[in-house]
Amino acid sequence: IKTVITDVPVPVAYGPAFEGERVRGENIYLECGGGRTAMLEWVTSRPGEDIVDGKVSVIGPEITDTPPGSKLPLGIVVEVSGRQMQEDYEPILERQVHHLINYAQGVMHIGQRDMAWLRVSKDAVAKGFRLEHIGLLLHAKLHQDFGRIFEKLQVKLFTWETDVAELLHQAKAAYAARDARIEGMTDETTDIFYSCLLCQSFAPSHVCVISPERTGLCGSYNWMDCKASFEINPTGPNQPVTKGATIDARLGQWQGVNDFVFKASRGNIDHYNFYSIISDPMTACGCMECISAVVPLCNGVMTVNREHSGMTPSGMKFTTLAGTIGGGVTTPGFVGHSKYNMTQRKFLSAEGGLKRLVWMPKALKEEIADRFNERAAEIGIPDLLNRIADETVGVTEEDILEYLTENNHPALTLEPLI
Ligand code: SF4
Numbered sequence: 001i002k003t004v005i006t007d008v009p010v011p012v013a014y015g016p017a018f019e020g021e022r023v024r025g026e027n028i029y030l031e032c033g034g035g036r037t038a039m040l041e042w043v044t045s046r047p048g049e050d051i052v053d054g055k056v057s058v059i060g061p062e063i064t065d066t067p068p069g070s071k072l073p074l075g076i077v078v079e080v081s082g083r084q085m086q087e088d089y090e091p092i093l094e095r096q097v098h099h100l101i102n103y104a105q106g107v108m109h110i111g112q113r114d115m116a117w118l119r120v121s122k123d124a125v126a127k128g129f130r131l132e133h134i135g136l137l138l139h140a141k142l143h144q145d146f147g148r149i150f151e152k153l154q155v156k157l158f159t160w161e162t163d164v165a166e167l168l169h170q171a172k173a174a175y176a177a178r179d180a181r182i183e184g185m186t187d188e189t190t191d192i193f194y195s196c197l198l199c200q201s202f203a204p205s206h207v208c209v210i211s212p213e214r215t216g217l218c219g220s221y222n223w224m225d226c227k228a229s230f231e232i233n234p235t236g237p238n239q240p241v242t243k244g245a246t247i248d249a250r251l252g253q254w255q256g257v258n259d260f261v262f263k264a265s266r267g268n269i270d271h272y273n274f275y276s277i278i279s280d281p282m283t284a285c286g287c288m289e290c291i292s293a294v295v296p297l298c299n300g301v302m303t304v305n306r307e308h309s310g311m312t313p314s315g316m317k318f319t320t321l322a323g324t325i326g327g328g329v330t331t332p333g334f335v336g337h338s339k340y341n342m343t344q345r346k347f348l349s350a351e352g353g354l355k356r357l358v359w360m361p362k363a364l365k366e367e368i369a370d371r372f373n374e375r376a377a378e379i380g381i382p383d384l385l386n387r388i389a390d391e392t393v394g395v396t397e398e399d400i401l402e403y404l405t406e407n408n409h410p411a412l413t414l415e416p417l418i
């Protein structure tokens with residue numbers, strides 16, 4: 001069934017029917033983000049007097065200022081105000097940007113936050129689609145779906161490199177502050193987890209269940225965000241899930257979660273584990289920030305993030321791995337997760353946690369270093385990060401094993417992984 005929504009001010013067809021559509025190769029008119037340029041999405045609250053409802057500004061080159069096949073940096077900043085508006089609601093509005101942009105025919109959107117990726121097709125541009133329409137559709141749809149929580153909304157689209165770089169700085173601080181709100185909570189101290197079904201439109205059997213210590217695999221929803229989302233929209237995609245009886249505390253499996261997953265996956269998945277990569281790990285859709293995979297020869301696990309395009313010791317690049325584990329199935333030996341989750345205490349805890357981590361890209365190491373080093377100190381191996389191999393050491397199991405041995409990596413003395 002093709003549902004086309006008509007009351008959105010864009011010159012192309014618009015509706016959920018176009019969500020899974022790809023824009024490729026010769027048909028790309030404009031590309032932003034996806035590791036090619038900087039791109040970010042950020043919803044932030046502002047005082048009411050600073051906002052003109054419905055105003056959309058493109059600050060920098062518009063699509064019409066660039067030739068077909070161009071790349072531009074892009075910062076999408078949505079500013080909202082209203083008496084009901086709370087800071088806690090910002091991430092909920094922000095996560096809508098992904099599917100709302102995807103609903104436009106000929107426009108492809110992947111990712112979130114500073115990991116977003118946009119392609120606009122030549123067909124869409126020929127029909128008159130401009131960056132401005134991203135602002136117009138966000139204004140229309142967010143008002144329609146979330147008008148209860150804000151009064152005014154305006155959108156700024158930045159395409160100058162220096163502006164986007166400056167915004168990146170501000171937005172990253174905001175993302176980090178959101179992530180930190182979950183710090184100190186544990187899975188044991190709450191009886192309620194939350195579901196996220198936002199990705200079922202393209203991975204119909206995929207159900208994210210989000211606990212305090214397992215942030216959503218896309219990195220944009222943590223437990224606190226889901227709680228806020230449920231407050232805003234009690235019949236929406238984030239429902240409370242009562243943990244129920246503990247089936248396995250070490251693996252992270254609960255009866256109430258299983259029951260929920262069974263129903264929400266329409267009988268496709270009847271259980272999964274929160275803390276294991278070996279035993280029936282959680283399912284994945286397509287938006288995971290990172291993928292971990294078992295590296296048998298090293299008795300450990302490697303992790304690769306979406307931005308890393310090179311080969312990995314699993315013998316696959318990120319895109320191949322994503323194709324292998326995406327689509328809402330459980331794939332023992334592989335698991336999708338967020339970057340933040342790597343430094344949450346339950347990460348791979350069924351298999352020994354961070355001590356299992358034998359390889360990750362250098363840039364990812366740098367990105368998560370501060371929090372990683374705190375966790376490493378807690379487990380008594382403060383220099384663990386340096387003992388983990390990266391692409392400068394090697395990208396095959398054999399190559400990194402030598403490094404791990406030389407550096408006395410803890411995975412080599414853990415019990416056999418498989
Ligand atoms: Fe929700 Fe999971 Fe999709 Fe993120 S990946 S939007 S948490 S279903």
Ligand code: ZN
Pocket residue numbers: 199218285286287288
């Ligand atoms: Zn997803």
